[in-house]
Amino acid sequence: MDYLSVIGITLAVTAIVVGQHLEGGHISMLVNGPAILIVFGGTIGATMLQSPLPVFVRSMRMLKWIIVPPRRPMQHMLQDLVLWSRMARKDGLLGLENIVEEVRNDYARKGLQLLIDGNEPDVIRETLELDFEAREYRDLQAARVLDGMGGYAPTLGILGAVIGLIHVMNNLADPALLGQGIAVAFVATIYGVGLANLMFLPAGNKLKAIIREESREQEMIVVGMVAIASGENPRVIEARLQGLVY
Numbered sequence: 001m002d003y004l005s006v007i008g009i010t011l012a013v014t015a016i017v018v019g020q021h022l023e024g025g026h027i028s029m030l031v032n033g034p035a036i037l038i039v040f041g042g043t044i045g046a047t048m049l050q051s052p053l054p055v056f057v058r059s060m061r062m063l064k065w066i067i068v069p070p071r072r073p074m075q076h077m078l079q080d081l082v083l084w085s086r087m088a089r090k091d092g093l094l095g096l097e098n099i100v101e102e103v104r105n106d107y108a109r110k111g112l113q114l115l116i117d118g119n120e121p122d123v124i125r126e127t128l129e130l131d132f133e134a135r136e137y138r139d140l141q142a143a144r145v146l147d148g149m150g151g152y153a154p155t156l157g158i159l160g161a162v163i164g165l166i167h168v169m170n171n172l173a174d175p176a177l178l179g180q181g182i183a184v185a186f187v188a189t190i191y192g193v194g195l196a197n198l199m200f201l202p203a204g205n206k207l208k209a210i211i212r213e214e215s216r217e218q219e220m221i222v223v224g225m226v227a228i229a230s231g232e233n234p235r236v237i238e239a240r241l242q243g244l245v246y
Contacts, residue, residue, distance in 0.1 A: 016194065030187060035187040035188035036191060043195070051148070055142055056145060058138065066203050074244070081221070082241070093228075111128055112225075114225065121230045128221065135214075142207070150204060153192045164182065168182055219244065220245075224237060
């Protein structure tokens with residue numbers, strides 16, 4: 001679990017609620033059904049319009065990474081690559097055939113299979129790089145969906161404010177209805193700006209950071225597999241891969 005994300009979300013919401021209380025307001029003043037519907041529903045709808053269905057679905061599935069990111073123990077992968085290089089040096093590339101099905105990382109398993117099949121280092125590099133570039137592109141597209149939501153939410157907040165003011169203007173003769181209209185106007189703006197800057201944009205940036213981390217691990221696998229195919233010394237491979245771990 002990413003405790004920093006949990007703390008960040010909690011701190012952001014708490015700061016707003018406590019700030020509202022210190023100003024003398026009630027928490028219930030920040031809860032407004034029409035404003036939620038206008039901002040959140042409008043933002044989701046606009047985002048659906050801009051995004052292809054597979055990209056939108058992938059983005060929603062990736063949201064869990066913000067709290068539970070995929071585990072990427074790069075030091076473990078480094079150790080595996082060094083171990084495989086020693087096995088290949090001792091038993092030949094076909095010696096890796098006994099362990100390929102036990103490898104959980106799909107990308108590493110694909111690299112091992114390319115090694116076992118006797119492909120040249122350049123072919124292995126090109127094949128693996130094309131694979132991880134395609135995955136990175138798909139994931140970044142999905143992460144940018146949240147950037148779009150962060151752009152639409154403040155605008156929908158303004159739209160909610162305008163709708164609230166229209167409601168106010170249409171009921172100037174009835175003071176009892178003025179408060180509700182003004183509440184929708186200002187609370188919608190809070191929702192729009194708050195969701196964009198406290199949720200959508202930070203979440204999108206978090207996903208991009210996770211995607212970059214995944215790409216770095218896959219870069220390590222590419223370097224390791226090519227080095228094994230080239231017959232390099234396991235110690236040299238380990239020293240080279242250490243530069244990708246921090």
